[in-house]
Amino acid sequence: MADFKVHQRDGEGVSVIDLKGYLDAHTAPDLENAFQKLLSDRKYNIVVNCKELTYISSAGLGVFMAFIEDVRKNQGDIKLSNMSPKVYNVFDLLGFPILYEIFKDEQEAVVRFRATLKP
Template sequence: MEGISISLSEGGHDREVSEVRVDGVIDTLTAGELEQVMDSLLRRERYKIVVDLAGVDYISSAGWGIFISHIKDVRDNGGDIKLVNMVADVHEIFELLEFDKILHVMKSVDEAVEIFTGRKSDIKKKRVIPTHPHD
């Protein structure tokens, strides 16, 4: 069974943009790890969030629920969650579920950071949060 790995980077003029890079599958077994990262960002008042899904082949309803459940708090605090680099299969389900009416999709991390800051991206790798496949 596949696991998930998540890395976290920060950028922008005042390091105000957080990039969450996810690789693997986001399903019932792995969604909790992504939720911990999102919860941590909100506790630290990090409300400009870019989620890079280039390495994600599948997102279950549990995974989509994480983004949906956090979007109100994020937007109430002047931020947003921007999803980038979705593979075709994931994007197709995203549109089928009509999440495109709730969440914003960008083509790249750079585009999302530029929308948040009005400047070109300068995201720097901050740390990797290792996770392990579930047995």
């Protein structure tokens, strides 16, 4: 049984990453690879859907920190959505809501991107 899964869906101008399971020091490299691939493919508008993310530690949070600067340099962003209160609490403890836009629903994050995309 896989303990952590990353699944990518590409829509118009926005890529959505679905996370499932636990994101710790063991599984963080999987998410790093996914971000690395997005950057190589020049996909900088990223929504991370955390609906099925059951656990996150600082190793997981560190992955978001590692990529946000490069993504923003390329006029993109990493937006987060659908977090459980438990997962949100960890992001909140570390002050991430100051740095990242966190939405209740994936669609809201996608709409925010679309509003800023050139026609």
